[in-house]
Amino acid sequence: MNRDRRPxxxxxxxxEIRKFAARPMPWCLLAAIVGVTLLLGLIRRAEDTxxxxxxxxxxxxxxxxxxxxxxxxxxxxxxxxxxxGAGSMRALLLRPVRRREIVLAKALLLAVFALxxxxxxxxxxxxxxxxxxxxGAVMITIEGLEPxxxxxxxxxxxxxxxxxxxxLLPLLTAACFGLLISVLLESEGxxxxxxxxxxxxxxxxxxxxxxxxxxxxxxxxxxxxxxxDELAGQVIAHLAEVRDLGPTSAACLxxxxxxxxxxxVAVAVFEKRKLPC
Amino acid sequence: MLKxxxxxxxxxxxxxxxxxxxxxxxDFGRPIDDWFIFDLDGDSWREVLVFHDPDPDGRPFSLAHxxxxxxxxxxxxxxxxxxxxxxxxxxxxxxxxLALIHPDHVDFLARDGGGALAVVGPRLDFTNLIRSxxxxxxxxWHWPTDIDGDGHDDLFLPGDDGLVLxxxxxxxxxxxxxxxxxxxxxxVTRDSAGHxxxxxxxPRPVFSDLDADGRRDLAWFDSEGLTAWMQRKARVFxxxxxxxxxxxxxxxxxxxxxxxxxxxxxxxxxxxxRPDLFLSRMSTPxxxxxxxxxxxxxxxxxxxxxxxxxxxxxxxxxxxIGNGPDxxxxxxxxxxxxxxxxxxxxxSDALQxxxxxxxxxxxxxxxxxxxxxxxxxxxxRLLDLDLSKDDxxxxxxxxxxxxxxxxxxxxxxxxFRMADAGGGRHRLLVFKGGxxxxxxxxxxxxxxxSLDAGTFETLSLRSMRPGASTDLVLIRERSLxxxxxx
Numbered sequence: 001m002n003r004d005r006r007p008x009x010x011x012x013x014x015x016e017i018r019k020f021a022a023r024p025m026p027w028c029l030l031a032a033i034v035g036v037t038l039l040l041g042l043i044r045r046a047e048d049t050x051x052x053x054x055x056x057x058x059x060x061x062x063x064x065x066x067x068x069x070x071x072x073x074x075x076x077x078x079x080x081x082x083x084x085g086a087g088s089m090r091a092l093l094l095r096p097v098r099r100r101e102i103v104l105a106k107a108l109l110l111a112v113f114a115l116x117x118x119x120x121x122x123x124x125x126x127x128x129x130x131x132x133x134x135x136g137a138v139m140i141t142i143e144g145l146e147p148x149x150x151x152x153x154x155x156x157x158x159x160x161x162x163x164x165x166x167x168l169l170p171l172l173t174a175a176c177f178g179l180l181i182s183v184l185l186e187s188e189g190x191x192x193x194x195x196x197x198x199x200x201x202x203x204x205x206x207x208x209x210x211x212x213x214x215x216x217x218x219x220x221x222x223x224x225x226x227x228x229d230e231l232a233g234q235v236i237a238h239l240a241e242v243r244d245l246g247p248t249s250a251a252c253l254x255x256x257x258x259x260x261x262x263x264x265v266a267v268a269v270f271e272k273r274k275l276p277c
Numbered sequence: 278m279l280k281x282x283x284x285x286x287x288x289x290x291x292x293x294x295x296x297x298x299x300x301x302x303x304d305f306g307r308p309i310d311d312w313f314i315f316d317l318d319g320d321s322w323r324e325v326l327v328f329h330d331p332d333p334d335g336r337p338f339s340l341a342h343x344x345x346x347x348x349x350x351x352x353x354x355x356x357x358x359x360x361x362x363x364x365x366x367x368x369x370x371x372x373x374x375l376a377l378i379h380p381d382h383v384d385f386l387a388r389d390g391g392g393a394l395a396v397v398g399p400r401l402d403f404t405n406l407i408r409s410x411x412x413x414x415x416x417x418w419h420w421p422t423d424i425d426g427d428g429h430d431d432l433f434l435p436g437d438d439g440l441v442l443x444x445x446x447x448x449x450x451x452x453x454x455x456x457x458x459x460x461x462x463x464x465v466t467r468d469s470a471g472h473x474x475x476x477x478x479x480p481r482p483v484f485s486d487l488d489a490d491g492r493r494d495l496a497w498f499d500s501e502g503l504t505a506w507m508q509r510k511a512r513v514f515x516x517x518x519x520x521x522x523x524x525x526x527x528x529x530x531x532x533x534x535x536x537x538x539x540x541x542x543x544x545x546x547x548x549x550x551r552p553d554l555f556l557s558r559m560s561t562p563x564x565x566x567x568x569x570x571x572x573x574x575x576x577x578x579x580x581x582x583x584x585x586x587x588x589x590x591x592x593x594x595x596x597x598i599g600n601g602p603d604x605x606x607x608x609x610x611x612x613x614x615x616x617x618x619x620x621x622x623x624x625s626d627a628l629q630x631x632x633x634x635x636x637x638x639x640x641x642x643x644x645x646x647x648x649x650x651x652x653x654x655x656x657x658r659l660l661d662l663d664l665s666k667d668d669x670x671x672x673x674x675x676x677x678x679x680x681x682x683x684x685x686x687x688x689x690x691x692x693f694r695m696a697d698a699g700g701g702r703h704r705l706l707v708f709k710g711g712x713x714x715x716x717x718x719x720x721x722x723x724x725x726x727s728l729d730a731g732t733f734e735t736l737s738l739r740s741m742r743p744g745a746s747t748d749l750v751l752i753r754e755r756s757l758x759x760x761x762x763x
Contacts, residue, residue: 142574144525146587150654207625208632210663226623234593235570237640239655 012097012105020109029071030120037064037124045132052133054156054232060125062225065167068121069174069221070199072114076178077195079106080270081186100267103183107263110175118168135160140234150234162245163228169255170221174199176262177217183266183273217255224251297726298705299763303348304756305329305339312757314739314750315364315420318342318388319372323741325757331357340394341757351393365421365430368447369398373421376432383432385449398449403434403441422484425511426492433482440482440495444512457495457506457514485543485552487520487583494520498541502527503554503584522584525574526558546604547644547651548613551578553589555604559597568623571598573615575651590615590650592642596622599637599669600678604644607681607690607710608657608718612644615652616681616690618662620669635669637662639680641690641718658718660692668695668703671735681718682738685709685726685762686746692720693749695730705730705749705760728760 020026037060044059080103083089092102129135138151151159178195185191199218206212206219213219227238245251303325311328317340318324325341336355341348355362355377363376363383370387374397377384383401386394424431429447433440439458443451461479484493487505495514496505505520526539543552554576561569575590600618607614618639620626629636640656660680672679672695681690684707692708706724713719733751740747741759751758 140572140588140591140593142525142572142588142591144523144527144586145574145576145591148588148591150591204628207628208634230595233570235595236592236654237595237638237656237659 009101009105012101013108016105016109020113025075026113029068029075029117033064033068033117033121034124036067037121037128040064041125041128041132053129053135054138054160054228056133057125057129057135057160058225058229058232060128061121061167062229064121064125065118065171065221065225068114068117069171069218070196072110072117072171073174073178073195073199074192075113076110076175077181077191078188079110079179080182080266081188081191082182084186085188099270103179103267103270104263107176107179107266110179111172111259114171114175115168118171122164122167138231138234150236151231151239156231159231159239159242160228162242163224163231165247166224166245166251167221167228169252169259170217170224173217173220173255173259173262176259176266180262180266180269183270214250215254217258220251220255297707297763298728299761300728300730301348301759301761302756303341303350303759305341305350306755307337308754309752309757312752314741315373316743317364317373317375319366321742323739327757328355335359342388353394363419363432365419365432365445366447367398367430367432367445367449367451369449374398378434383434401432401443401451403443403454422493424484424493424495425508427511433484435479440479442512452512455512455514459495459497460499460501460504483543486550487543487552487578489551489580496520496543498524500527503541520583522554525556544604546575546613546615547577547646549646551580553578553651554584555602557598557602568595569597569621570595571619573598573602573617577651590652590654592654594619594640596620596626596638600639603678605681605690606644606688607641607683608643608712608716609688609690610644610712610716612646613651614644614681615642616640616678618678618680629663630666633666634663635666637664637669637679639678641681643716660720662694665697668697671695671733672737677736677738681710682747683710684747684749690718694724695736698729701732703730703733704728707762726762730758730760733758 040060040063041056044056080089083092093099135153135157137149137153138156139147139149141147177198181191181195181198185194202216203218203222206216213223227242230236230238231242305327307329309327310330313326314323315326316323322343324343327339327341329337329339334354335357336359338353338355340351340353342351358379359377360380361378363378364373365376366372367374367376367385369385372388375386375394377386381403383403384396385398385400387397388394419433421430422433423429424433424442425444427447429445431445432443432451434443435441436456439456442455442457444455445451459479459482480497480499483496485496486492487494487496488507492508492511494505494507496503501521502524503522506514507520508514524539524541539556539558541554541556544555545551546553546555556574557571559569559571571594573590573592573594574588576584577589578584594617596619598617599620602615602617604613604615606612607616616639618637620635620637622638626636639660639662641658642652642654643657644652662679679694680692683689684691684693689710689712691710694706694708695703696706698704705728707726708720709725710718710720730751733753735752737750737752738747739750746762749760751760
């Protein structure tokens with residue numbers, strides 16, 4: 001970046017991408033997602049506990065996606081305070097850059113990375129499952145009776161795509177939530193701990209407080225995973241709810257809105273915050 | 278000699294009212310151990326029979342019967358030698374008679390002209406000595422059952438080699454005993470005097486008209502599956518091998534007691550008059566901590582084949598079925614619907630229990646008798662109720678439906694809630710059910726009726742007259758509260 005000319009947002013974004021890509025942690029995360037998926041899949045196969053097609057797929061992503069959300073959130077919770085502590089933020093702010101653009105560039109990068117991580121988890125689970133089993137219709141099998149189809153193959157594939165989309169958006173929100181924490185708290189350790197406690201608290205509140213489930217982003221992830229697990233396990237109690245999923249449904253709009261809110265608050269706080277520069 | 282003591286007294290029947298509801302209080306004056314509601318005198322109003330803790334003379338009971346708007350409470354004692362009870366119209370008076378089953382004979386009680394219970398008719402002696410309680414003393418061995426389809430109730434008792442049938446003639450007489458062999462088990466026991474004895478036990482007999490010929494066949498469920506003796510002509514059962522049907526999950530029996538994990542029954546679920554086979558079984562999937570699931574299966578009974586090996590309806594439910602499943606016309610469209618309430622699904626249930634709450638998920642599947650499946654696969658109504666752990670215990674019984682029971686008699690199911698009023702008291706709130714234009718069942722947002730229900734130990738739902746709306750029965754320590762929708 002030129003020291004005298006105000007860099008544009010795109011330049012800031014490229015700068016952030018270069019810094020991010022130069023770190024080993026994001027790449028390790030992506031590799032870990034693939035590795036964990038493979039390991040869990042092999043364990044499941046070795047256990048010989050059944051679990052074909054969607055059941056195995058749901059089993060794998062039910063473990064890797066929450067892990068991905070946690071890591072995206074932790075990366076977010078170190079995005080600003082780490083650079084403040086290391087002094088690189090001071091160097092950046094000596095240049096004619098807008099503070100809000102710094103936060104927005106980090107938010108955009110984190111969001112894209114969270115989505116990429118989620119897609120990696122989904123693809124790894126799909127690829128492993130496809131190698132050992134077919135994605136067919138969901139059947140209720142009862143020992144001693146003929147099986148009965150409850151969801152045809154084509155519809156189940158469509159429902160899975162919808163649920164996949166619904167699981168990705170809360171990952172993005174988790175990253176933005178972490179970013180907000182990193183702006184609020186200078187200490188990296190405190191920020192990571194606060195983010196984890198906050199995530200778990202939201203999940204517990206969403207489970208126990210009536211009506212809270214619809215407004216707390218961790219529950220959107222776990223609800224979508226739960227619905228996929230239900231459908232894969234032949235439980236169709238929420239089939240109508242899953243059918244109604246779409247870009248304009250609450251399950252998609254609420255996490256997006258919350259992500260936007262977290263970023264706006266982070267921008268506002270960062271604008272006002274006195275940094276040790 | 279029959280030791281039977283009767284005393285007639287007036288019970289205290291208090292009334293209280295709330296908006297839209299009326300509470301009648303039947304105070305029995307002593308702790309209640311067990312209770313039954315049935316029509317004993319044939320006037321279409323059902324009586325309330327309450328048993329108290331046993332004393333040296335026998336088993337004290339109180340019988341409350343309605344006289345106009347008032348309740349009269351009659352007291353008596355069942356002799357200790359009675360091992361079980363049965364109810365039926367045996368022709369020994371108007372209405373029903375209560376059969377006291379002793380080890381070697383049966384006495385019949387009926388209400389005489391004055392209204393008090395008294396022994397009527399000759400006693401029925403039998404040679405098979407019943408040495409063990411049949412269904413819990415003094416529980417009911419059976420309710421009115423006309424086995425041969427002649428319009429008179431019959432009596433069946435356990436014998437040494439099967440079930441002994443005594444066909445009633447409608448005038449207090451019974452036919453010679455007819456033995457129907459049933460697979461049972463025999464075990465050695467020692468009586469109080471130290472003598473060794475053999476005890477036989479049988480599966481629960483189900484008299485059901487499997488072939489819709491107007492006569493009931495004898496069916497039972499055991500580890501062999503469903504077995505039935507078909508009654509081809511009146512009082513003549515097949516001499517050939519009885520009908521057997523291997524139940525699902527028993528096809529390759531690899532664990533003991535699998536039948537205990539499976540609820541199985543014969544019920545007419547599609548309204549065609551033929552009893553259908555219904556099964557539910559709880560299981561734990563390989564994944565998910567504490568993630569219990571229940572599978573419901575319906576096999577329809579068809580004229581051309583009793584039960585095909587292809588399920589007519591199969592459904593998996595998350596959690597344990599705590600209420601139901603039941604088959605009732607909840608939305609008033611003339612077709613039987615499937616209703617159930619489940620709990621215990623996964624970690625969220627465990628978390629909520631730690632907070633003192635149990636979530637019960639009620640589901641209603643609309644009946645579709647003309648379609649290939651008797652019910653819609655997708656529930657038409659989902660309702661999650663958060664109950665405190667205590668309240669969950671109060672109405673966790675399998676037949677106590679907070680959702681979908683018709684309380685106001687309009688033919689459409691309603692919803693009730695018991696709001697915590699503090700100090701152990703509850704306030705009953707009733708939310709009226711209705712139907713949208715497309716037939717969908719909906720419940721009013723605001724309570725249409727409410728009442729101070731006070732404190733109670735448990736509750737149940739009973740209709741006090743055939744075809745009438747359902748009353749809530751609040752079971753208290755010494756009294757029963759009957760809540761009626763006005």
